[in-house]
Amino acid sequence: MTQSKMAVSDCYKACLCVLLMVFGLACGQLTSNFYGTSCPTALSIIRSAVVSAVYKEHRMGASLLRLHFHDCFVNGCDASVLLDDTSSFTGEKTAAANTNSLRGFEVIDDIKSKLEAACPGVVSCADILVVAARDSVVSLGGPSWTVELGRRDSTTASKDAATQDIPSPLMDLNALIKAFSDKGFTAKEMVTLSGAHTTGQARCQLFRGRIYNETTIDTDFATSVKSKCPSLGNDDDLSPLDVTTNVLFDNAYYKNLVNKKGLLHSDQQLFSGGSTDSQVTSYSTNPSSFFQDFATAMVKMGNLSPLTGSSGQIRTNCRKVN
Known part of the structure; x- marks a missing residue:
């Protein structure tokens, strides 16, 4: 192909991309x-709804962040986690890692309804999850980052994939490293993303084994948590993942690990004499480094196998396909 023909081709592609973006389609x-022309108020609508939800209940910030994580780790960032069961597939909401645990669906529904009123059929549920996660972190005092947009929504979901791909709070360090590596993350990025546990809560059922059976735990911390989590019963009673500043997004999570105050077995594994100890120590003393790395890792997570172009659809109701 001659240089002139190549130039014409490149120009055509560029113009086509501009036209596609005007109509809310991906290049x-x-x-x-991405929504600069097709829905210029999209980001402000999402931000306003997230700030309002977190103001009403601080825990909602952690819940929306977790929704994003559990979506992207299962077949990519495609909003499959939001789909209810149908006659043709069993969704991800009832997977072991999600059932009686994931929350914030009503907040996403509210955001979607507002966006449909402003820009019908334009903003995907997958993009809502990614932006809501960023805005949740910011609303809790954490870092911000530029969110890349243009994802489309899946038309199916997989309980089996969710069961297999989402890391368990009972995992040892090597299993955690592998689970994240399978999604393209380094061990350092795994430690970074685990810092999301600086906010949010966990159910007694998930940490009972640690507080009653493990020795790598601060005695006073274990005693205080046992008062909320007896050896039998009360499986759904909650305790904060970060015992010090649970309603803030900061680096206290790593300080707690250094002091053997990680609530989940998988948390404390990051500081247990293994290969990630030094990274935990670094973040425990350098919050700015953690913030910077977390923002970068979240952008990478948001890029996990997105549907773009003509793949998938823009769901008008995040709970079901069109």
Whole structure:
């Protein structure tokens, strides 16, 4: 192909991408200004709804962040986690890692309804999850980052994939490293993303074994948590993942690990004489480093196998396909 023909071809592709973006379609890649023309109020609508939800209940910030994580780790960031069961598939909500645990669906529904009123059929549920996660972190005092947009929504979900892919709170360090590596993350990025546990809560059922059976735990901390989690019963009673500043997004999670105050077995595994100890120590004393790395890792997570172009659809109701 001659240089002149190549130039014409490149120009055609560029013009086509501009036209596609005007109509809210993807050009095969994500862009930060994807809704700049098709729905210019999209980001402000999401931000306002998230800030309101977190103001009413601080825990909702952690819940929305967790929704994003559990979505992207299962077949990519495609909003499959939001789908209810149908006659043709069993969704991800009833997977062991999600049932009686994931929450915030009503907040996403509220955001979607507002966006449909402003820009019908334009903003995907997958993009809502990614933006809501960022805005939740910011609303709790954490870092911000530029969210790339243009994802489309899946038309199916998989309980089996959710069961297999989402890391368990009972995992040892090597299993955690592998689970994240399978999604393209380094061990350092695994430690970074685990810092999301600086906010939020966990059910007694998930940490009972640690507080009653493990020795790598501060005695006073274990005693205090046992008062909320007896050896039998009360499986759904909650305790904060970060015993010190649970309603803030900061680096206290790592300080707690250094002091053997990780609530979950998988948390304390990051500081247990293994290969990730030094990274935990670094973040425990350098919050700015953690914030910077967390923002970068979240952008990478949001890029896990997104549907773009003509793949998937823009669901008008995040709970079901069109």
